[in-house]
Amino acid sequence: MGWLAFSFLLLIWELGSRLNPALQPYLPPVSRILSTLGEVVLSGQIVSHLMITLSRFLQGYLLAASMAVILGTVLGYFRLAHSLFEAVIEFLRPMPSVAIIPVAVLLLGIGDAMIVAVTVYASLWPVLINTIDGVRHIERTLIDTGRTFGLNRRKILWQVVLPAAAPYIVTGLRISLSIALILVTTAEMVAGSKGLGFFILDEERSMNSSNMYAGVILVAVLGYLLNRLFLLCEAWAMNWRRGMLARESI
Amino acid sequence: MRESRLNGLLFFLGLLLLWELAAQAGLMNPLIVPPLSRILRVFSELVWSGQIPLQVLTSMKRAAAGYVMAAIVFIPLGILMGLSQSVYRLLEVIVEMLRPVPPPVMIPVAMLFFGLEDEMKIFVIFFSCAWPILLNTLDGARNVDRVLLNTARTFGLSQWKIIWKVILPACSPQIVTGLKVSLPIMLILVVISEMVGSTDGIGYFILDSQRRFRVAQMYAGMFTLAILGYTLNQLFNFLYKLLMPWHVGLLRVKDGS
Amino acid sequence: MPLLEVQNLSKTYRQMGGETTVAIREISCKIQRGEFVSFVGPSGCGKTTLLMSIAGLIAPSSGRVMVHGKEVTGPPPNLVLVFQDFNKSLFAWRSVLGNVRFGLEARGNHSRQAEGKARSLIDLVGLNGFENHYPWELSGGMQQRVAIARALAYEPEVLLMDEPFGSLDALTRLELEDTVLKLWEELSTTILFITHDIEEAIYLSDRILLLSQRPSQIVEELPIDFARPRNQVVTRAEARFMEIRNRIYQRIRNEGAPL
Numbered sequence: 001m002g003w004l005a006f007s008f009l010l011l012i013w014e015l016g017s018r019l020n021p022a023l024q025p026y027l028p029p030v031s032r033i034l035s036t037l038g039e040v041v042l043s044g045q046i047v048s049h050l051m052i053t054l055s056r057f058l059q060g061y062l063l064a065a066s067m068a069v070i071l072g073t074v075l076g077y078f079r080l081a082h083s084l085f086e087a088v089i090e091f092l093r094p095m096p097s098v099a100i101i102p103v104a105v106l107l108l109g110i111g112d113a114m115i116v117a118v119t120v121y122a123s124l125w126p127v128l129i130n131t132i133d134g135v136r137h138i139e140r141t142l143i144d145t146g147r148t149f150g151l152n153r154r155k156i157l158w159q160v161v162l163p164a165a166a167p168y169i170v171t172g173l174r175i176s177l178s179i180a181l182i183l184v185t186t187a188e189m190v191a192g193s194k195g196l197g198f199f200i201l202d203e204e205r206s207m208n209s210s211n212m213y214a215g216v217i218l219v220a221v222l223g224y225l226l227n228r229l230f231l232l233c234e235a236w237a238m239n240w241r242r243g244m245l246a247r248e249s250i
Numbered sequence: 251m252r253e254s255r256l257n258g259l260l261f262f263l264g265l266l267l268l269w270e271l272a273a274q275a276g277l278m279n280p281l282i283v284p285p286l287s288r289i290l291r292v293f294s295e296l297v298w299s300g301q302i303p304l305q306v307l308t309s310m311k312r313a314a315a316g317y318v319m320a321a322i323v324f325i326p327l328g329i330l331m332g333l334s335q336s337v338y339r340l341l342e343v344i345v346e347m348l349r350p351v352p353p354p355v356m357i358p359v360a361m362l363f364f365g366l367e368d369e370m371k372i373f374v375i376f377f378s379c380a381w382p383i384l385l386n387t388l389d390g391a392r393n394v395d396r397v398l399l400n401t402a403r404t405f406g407l408s409q410w411k412i413i414w415k416v417i418l419p420a421c422s423p424q425i426v427t428g429l430k431v432s433l434p435i436m437l438i439l440v441v442i443s444e445m446v447g448s449t450d451g452i453g454y455f456i457l458d459s460q461r462r463f464r465v466a467q468m469y470a471g472m473f474t475l476a477i478l479g480y481t482l483n484q485l486f487n488f489l490y491k492l493l494m495p496w497h498v499g500l501l502r503v504k505d506g507s
Numbered sequence: 508m509p510l511l512e513v514q515n516l517s518k519t520y521r522q523m524g525g526e527t528t529v530a531i532r533e534i535s536c537k538i539q540r541g542e543f544v545s546f547v548g549p550s551g552c553g554k555t556t557l558l559m560s561i562a563g564l565i566a567p568s569s570g571r572v573m574v575h576g577k578e579v580t581g582p583p584p585n586l587v588l589v590f591q592d593f594n595k596s597l598f599a600w601r602s603v604l605g606n607v608r609f610g611l612e613a614r615g616n617h618s619r620q621a622e623g624k625a626r627s628l629i630d631l632v633g634l635n636g637f638e639n640h641y642p643w644e645l646s647g648g649m650q651q652r653v654a655i656a657r658a659l660a661y662e663p664e665v666l667l668m669d670e671p672f673g674s675l676d677a678l679t680r681l682e683l684e685d686t687v688l689k690l691w692e693e694l695s696t697t698i699l700f701i702t703h704d705i706e707e708a709i710y711l712s713d714r715i716l717l718l719s720q721r722p723s724q725i726v727e728e729l730p731i732d733f734a735r736p737r738n739q740v741v742t743r744a745e746a747r748f749m750e751i752r753n754r755i756y757q758r759i760r761n762e763g764a765p766l
Contacts (some may be wrong), residue, residue: 002341150661
């Protein structure tokens with residue numbers, strides 16, 4: 001039934017746009033947007049932008065994820081490290097990551113390096129905070145269990161601490177996924193010359209609204225697919241949680 | 251625990267001191283990382299001259315407008331969707347279609363309609379804050395305890411009264427969560443929208459300072475943003491404790507068990 | 508030589524305000540190989556502290572624990588502790604089989620036969636068929652069985668059990684008491700058992716050591732020589748069973764504290 005409502009909405013859009021030519025530069029008919037989408041995809045024009053955005057996203061996200069998990073584990077596991085850096089983290093956290101864009105431009109100019117750097121910075125935080133949280137709040141009994149079985153500190157870290165903190169880490173990774181995409185597109189809009197973010201803005205400036213909407217749709221689809229891919233990986237890696245979560249949601 | 255906080259604070263101050271010394275010793279490029287003292291000086295100048303407060307106010311006006319509008323529209327909508335299966339199924343697809351759009355991407359769309367005016371930013375913030383507010387409210391309304399609802403019905407309350415007196419308070423924790431999560435989103439988006447398409451506001455200020463190579467000013471702006479983010483959060487928590495003290499206690503008990 | 512010896516063990520905790528609490532003071536005892544010894548005492552008397560110190564998880568303030576004549580300075584390799592809070596001790600990310608295999612892996616056994624051994628242990632504790640279940644899917648009693656199987660997979664000489672059945676219902680407790688006895692007889696492990704349930708201690712043990720209120724000391728030692736194998740109906744019906752139980756109960760009540 002929801003599809004009915006959605007299609008109905010699209011129908012109103014289509015008719016409203018076709019019947020009202022003055023509206024068309026702002027809100028072109030759905031059919032035209034879709035055909036434009038088909039054109040730009042097939043012509044490969046937008047595909048290069050898509051690939052660039054995707055590559056920056058992957059670099060930024062994966063780099064941030066690995067750094068943050070390592071750093072977060074260290075800060076969560078070693079009380080000294082945590083107490084030292086606590087204040088620094090608390091100070092930097094409230095600042096919106098996007099504010100780092102001008103600094104990055106200053107340091108790295110305009111281009112891939114800047115965009116990836118900005119993405120890394122922003123994507124670090126959710127994973128870092130969640131990892132620290134997960135590692136810090138591990139049950140004392142769990143660690144004592146590892147100890148009573150004769151495990152040394154390193155083994156406890158790998159075999160007890162990290163699996164136990166995994167749910168928290170995954171939550172952070174999921175949040176960072178959307179953040180990374182947001183930052184890449186934003187950086188491309190603010191100071192880029194390629195990529196989907198730039199494309200959308202550029203088409204808007206040239207008043208090519210159909211192209212612009214096509215770009216928006218593409219970004220949304222990208223975000224959706226990335227999300228589903230993540231959920232798939234999560235389900236595969238953490239199938240022991242699936243049952244627990246299902247029970248909790250009843 | 252106090253001792254560790256002191257450690258952290260000392261370490262942090264130590265880093266700041268290191269920054270200052272390194273900058274003064276010429277170890278860092280002043281065009282990229284000026285001395286901390288200069289940044290603080292510029293910051294206080296800009297605050298006293300009213301520049302920074304002006305920019306902050308401008309940004310906050312837009313942000314607040316978008317935020318409040320999102321709350322006014324999407325809290326009732328969320329409750330409606332949470333309570334009524336048919337409404338939910340009607341709107342479900344539309345919501346799922348719009349959700350994956352990263353909010354900044356809506357900026358050019360908004361620019362198409364509103365140009366570089368305030369309305370553009372307000373719309374973008376409205377759009378971005380929509381989802382956390384809507385989804386959390388929906389979740390809260392959906393999960394209102396059956397027992398609570400039946401209790402209200404036994405007292406013979408009308409549907410409208412039930413919503414107002416039972417459901418709304420019952421899912422207010424979830425609503426608050428949605429509002430709380432939307433707060434940083436609001437801040438982020440007002441900054442982004444000002445960086446991409448504006449001629450004033452704190453976001454524009456930071457970017458503009460960078461473009462004119464007024465580097466100390468740029469950092470001063472970022473510092474302002476950090477303070478702003480922190481203040482908004484504290485303000486929110488304060489209002490929350492003031493208006494919903496019963497929930498604070500409830501959470502504490504839940505955590506205890 | 509006794510397998511395990513506790514020599515003048517004391518533990519004092521220091522709190523944040525600077526106050527100190529003496530949990531146990533000058534406890535000494537000797538445990539022979541193959542014994543089943545229970546510690547019984549009022550709640551809060553430091554039984555857990557004692558067991559954790561013996562297990563090498565807590566460092567004593569003074570005195571020492573000797574295992575095979577060697578002083579304990581960390582978790583000894585031939586000793587394992589089963590915790591009271593089994594749901595905080597079991598690994599949620601491993602299945603029942605995985606948890607039990609952990610005990611073997613900790614011993615260094617990663618081989619193919621390890622799986623077979625794990626399965627036989629799971630069978631021994633009565634969880635046949637649940638190998639691929641995850642802890643959250645099991646009842647409390649079953650979870651504790653997994654914890655016990657995991658501990659036994661480690662092949663410890665000494666098994667320490669900290670009120671293992673404390674959070675379970677009465678019927679499950681009786682079942683598990685018999686399970687533990689069966690395991691003890693089959694595997695000839697030495698067991699140190701903590702419980703606040705007097706009758707459980709009498710039913711299970713060769714010897715009971717009574718602990719006083721904080722600062723804990725051993726106030727009495729009772730040998731228990733009912734015939735083995737013990738039986739929930741027969742053994743508990745013996746007249747002497749109640750005598751001993753009343754004696755212990757009185758003794759603890761005189762300490763002026765709840766059990």
